[in-house]
Amino acid sequence: MHWIALQPASDAALADATTAWSWWALQFTPMVARVESALVMEVSASERLFGGSVALLARIFESNRPLALVEYAQGATSLIAFARLQCADAQAPTEHPIPADDLPLHTLAAARAHLPTLQRLGIANWGQLRALPRGGLVRRFGAGLVDALDCAYGQRAEVYPWLTLPEVFDAPLELAASVENASALLFGARRLLAQLQVWLRARQRGVLALELLWELDARRSNALHVDAHHNGGAQGRLELRTAEPTQDMAHLARLLSEQLARVTLPAPVLHLRMRSLQTQPLAGESLSLLPEDVRAGDSLHQLLERLSARLGRDQVRSVLLHADHRPECMQSWCAAVDAIKSGAAQAYSKRARGQFVLQEMPREALYPTWLLAMPLRLNVHQGLPQHHGPLTLLAGPQRLEAGWLEGDAALRDYYVARSKTAGLLWVYRERLGGQAAGVPASGAQAIWYLHGIFA
Amino acid sequence: MSATHRLLSTVGVHPDVWQADALAGAPQRVLATGDALLDAQLPGGGWPLGVLNEILQPAGVHSEWRLLLPALARSGSRAVVLVGAPHPPFGPALGAQGVLSARLLWVAPSGSAQRLWATEQALRCADVDAVLAWLVQVRPDQLRRLQMAAAEFDKLLFVMRPEQAQAESSPAALRLWVAPSDQPGDALQVRALKRRGPPMGSSLHLAARSARLSMLLAAQKYALDRTAACV
Numbered sequence: 001m002h003w004i005a006l007q008p009a010s011d012a013a014l015a016d017a018t019t020a021w022s023w024w025a026l027q028f029t030p031m032v033a034r035v036e037s038a039l040v041m042e043v044s045a046s047e048r049l050f051g052g053s054v055a056l057l058a059r060i061f062e063s064n065r066p067l068a069l070v071e072y073a074q075g076a077t078s079l080i081a082f083a084r085l086q087c088a089d090a091q092a093p094t095e096h097p098i099p100a101d102d103l104p105l106h107t108l109a110a111a112r113a114h115l116p117t118l119q120r121l122g123i124a125n126w127g128q129l130r131a132l133p134r135g136g137l138v139r140r141f142g143a144g145l146v147d148a149l150d151c152a153y154g155q156r157a158e159v160y161p162w163l164t165l166p167e168v169f170d171a172p173l174e175l176a177a178s179v180e181n182a183s184a185l186l187f188g189a190r191r192l193l194a195q196l197q198v199w200l201r202a203r204q205r206g207v208l209a210l211e212l213l214w215e216l217d218a219r220r221s222n223a224l225h226v227d228a229h230h231n232g233g234a235q236g237r238l239e240l241r242t243a244e245p246t247q248d249m250a251h252l253a254r255l256l257s258e259q260l261a262r263v264t265l266p267a268p269v270l271h272l273r274m275r276s277l278q279t280q281p282l283a284g285e286s287l288s289l290l291p292e293d294v295r296a297g298d299s300l301h302q303l304l305e306r307l308s309a310r311l312g313r314d315q316v317r318s319v320l321l322h323a324d325h326r327p328e329c330m331q332s333w334c335a336a337v338d339a340i341k342s343g344a345a346q347a348y349s350k351r352a353r354g355q356f357v358l359q360e361m362p363r364e365a366l367y368p369t370w371l372l373a374m375p376l377r378l379n380v381h382q383g384l385p386q387h388h389g390p391l392t393l394l395a396g397p398q399r400l401e402a403g404w405l406e407g408d409a410a411l412r413d414y415y416v417a418r419s420k421t422a423g424l425l426w427v428y429r430e431r432l433g434g435q436a437a438g439v440p441a442s443g444a445q446a447i448w449y450l451h452g453i454f455a
Numbered sequence: 456m457s458a459t460h461r462l463l464s465t466v467g468v469h470p471d472v473w474q475a476d477a478l479a480g481a482p483q484r485v486l487a488t489g490d491a492l493l494d495a496q497l498p499g500g501g502w503p504l505g506v507l508n509e510i511l512q513p514a515g516v517h518s519e520w521r522l523l524l525p526a527l528a529r530s531g532s533r534a535v536v537l538v539g540a541p542h543p544p545f546g547p548a549l550g551a552q553g554v555l556s557a558r559l560l561w562v563a564p565s566g567s568a569q570r571l572w573a574t575e576q577a578l579r580c581a582d583v584d585a586v587l588a589w590l591v592q593v594r595p596d597q598l599r600r601l602q603m604a605a606a607e608f609d610k611l612l613f614v615m616r617p618e619q620a621q622a623e624s625s626p627a628a629l630r631l632w633v634a635p636s637d638q639p640g641d642a643l644q645v646r647a648l649k650r651r652g653p654p655m656g657s658s659l660h661l662a663a664r665s666a667r668l669s670m671l672l673a674a675q676k677y678a679l680d681r682t683a684a685c686v
Contacts (some may be wrong), residue, residue: 160620190672297581297608299533317561319546333561364468366668367548369520370541388515395675416672422515424634424664452545454664455520 001154002044002053004060005081007037007071015191015199021070021201024162028060033078033160036109038085040078040160070182073097078160079152083107083126100153101127110148114141126152137239157291169199169210169276178217178270182263185214185272189256192274193249199276206245212238212256216272225266238263243301243340245280251302258309301340308337325402326410327371327451366425368452375449385427385448391417394424416454426452473475475499478652486611489525492659497629498651502526505609506628509600513634517541518643519615520549521664523587524632528553530611531584536560536577538588539570558584565677567592571601578604578612585611599626621648636660 008017025032031042050056075081083103150156226232307316317333378385396415403410411431430447473479478498485501494500546556574588605612630649636642646658
């Protein structure tokens with residue numbers, strides 16, 4: 001048997017270093033348990049898989065980038081490893097391990113209650129204790145001490161409540177000081193995110209949605225506050241969603257900071273809590289060597305999420321084309337994050353690249369490149385529309401009759417017109433419903449609109 | 456004479472060094488503008504990638520699509536980000552001219568600082584081919600930031616500014632002034648205010664509209680003339 005005992009140093013970057021370490025250790029062996037404040041793990045069964053005990057140790061302790069420094073000790077049983085960990089303050093753990101018989105008695109948890117008595121008996125280490133007659137020891141100190149001694153020397157199986165990796169990430173964090181400004185919650189949230197990253201890596205999943213909860217100080221009367229993040233109770237809540245599963249905590253932290261900038265806290269906060277709402281198995285990264293596959297920068301969905309988080313989701317738009325004759329109904333600009341989620345803009349995603357849905361206009365279509373949001377009513381002078389000076393009609397009319405089914409019929413004659421200052425414009429004359437088709441409206445009645453600009 | 460020429464030969468020197476009377480070579484990647492006349496006036500023969508390109512226009516005039524669409528159509532298949540466009544872009548028309556509407560991303564930030572931020576973020580995205588930004592009030596140091604981002608991520612970046620900005624200094628590698636021409640026949644007047652090469656003597660006159668539109672207008676004129684002749 002080969003046991004390793006770990007004592008994580010308390011760390012500012014992680015919310016709960018011991019739990020994070022236990023998740024990390026679970027990828028090497030299923031036998032991980034908590035003993036007092038330390039972790040013990042049994043690795044003899046996994047040594048061959050990872051290429052020997054030296055390679056395994058290197059993997060555990062040297063490739064743990066998200067995790068903090070840790071003290072560790074090894075031994076044939078968990079109690080020996082744990083006892084050596086307690087003694088290994090100054091000396092290097094692997095150089096000269098203390099023999100089991102020389103371990104001081106206080107390192108054995110079962111002996112601690114009887115420590116004064118044992119000291120008066122002149123017993124200072126495990127070897128001396130073990131040399132005492134068994135029957136007398138049981139009568140004097142109870143069976144627990146002898147059982148622990150048997151476990152420590154490997155004569156009895158060691159059974160612990162083994163730790164498991166939770167299905168859902170849910171971690172609390174007590175803040176060191178009460179926080180009044182929502183942006184300052186980010187410091188605590190970062191520690192929780194670091195913890196989340198360890199969990200995601202261990203489960204090989206990416207997070208799609210998570211929530212950050214905070215508990216308001218109930219002693220303040222204005223805790224009864226209702227807005228987008230508070231429902232009048234003692235808790236506030238912020239939900240964070242991403243379009244693609246991610247383990248990239250820098251991206252999540254940026255999104256979170258944008259979102260937190262909009263939160264107003266009605267009362268100070270002392271407790272934070274983070275929960276994963278939705279996760280997905282994450283495919284490994286493609287390690288392509290082709291230069292066109294390796295591009296610097298974020299992915300598009302990260303860009304969209306970041307822009308939408310700061311500017312508002314309706315300010316970042318992608319276009320949807322519709323089959324309609326009215327120009328203003330041919331396209332609709334909608335929030336790009338929704339379009340990506342609904343899959344309507346699959347063209348963005350890497351997989352669908354180059355397989356655009358062929359819904360584009362034929363190349364012959366002559367439409368202006370700018371379309372005014374609202375048609376601009378033009379002044380009419382001597383029967384001719386004016387826009388920074390008189391317009392010359394160059395081509396037209398192009399007749400449009402549509403929309404009668406929806407109730408607001410569009411009866412228009414479109415012209416291409418030239419303006420001295422603004423170049424080529426797309427204007428239309430509204431035909432009144434009563435007019436017979438083909439009869440031109442007299443100048444006084446006709447209403448002209450500017451609808452587009454050829455640029 | 457020939458000895459002087461040999462002495463001053465820039466062959467083998469750093470690509471950013473060029474003869475004062477000639478256009479710079481093509482040290483950077485360029486994208487053809489789709490207009491032979493304009494290509495001949497640009498160093499490297501097209502829009503340079505990875506630098507800041509500035510287009511100055513009179514107020515109320517927006518002829519940028521005419522200049523940029525042919526290049527954008529050939530720039531790739533990833534997103535084209537429009538930051539602070541003055542009007543809603545008409546997707547079907549842009550699609551018909553080669554920029555697929557699925558590539559378009561219209562970002563409409565409210566303030567000047569937000570526009571700059573959004574532009575820079577777009578430049579930093581790997582899935583973006585080109586960024587078009589309409590910036591009204593911007594300081595040279597802010598433009599410099601955009602120039603650095605464009606250079607780092609090798610993106611096609613165009614910044615549209617009002618023509619009043621001519622007098623201000625700018626870190627742009629290429630500054631063009633574009634306006635509708637006074638000449639008859641709808642020409643587009645283009646002058647390089649700054650380029651890697653000698654100053655531009657006279658401004659360039661490009662056809663102001665796409666070939667299709669010109670054909671339509673010509674046909675219409677022909678029909679009108681014939682009707683007039685018959686009457």
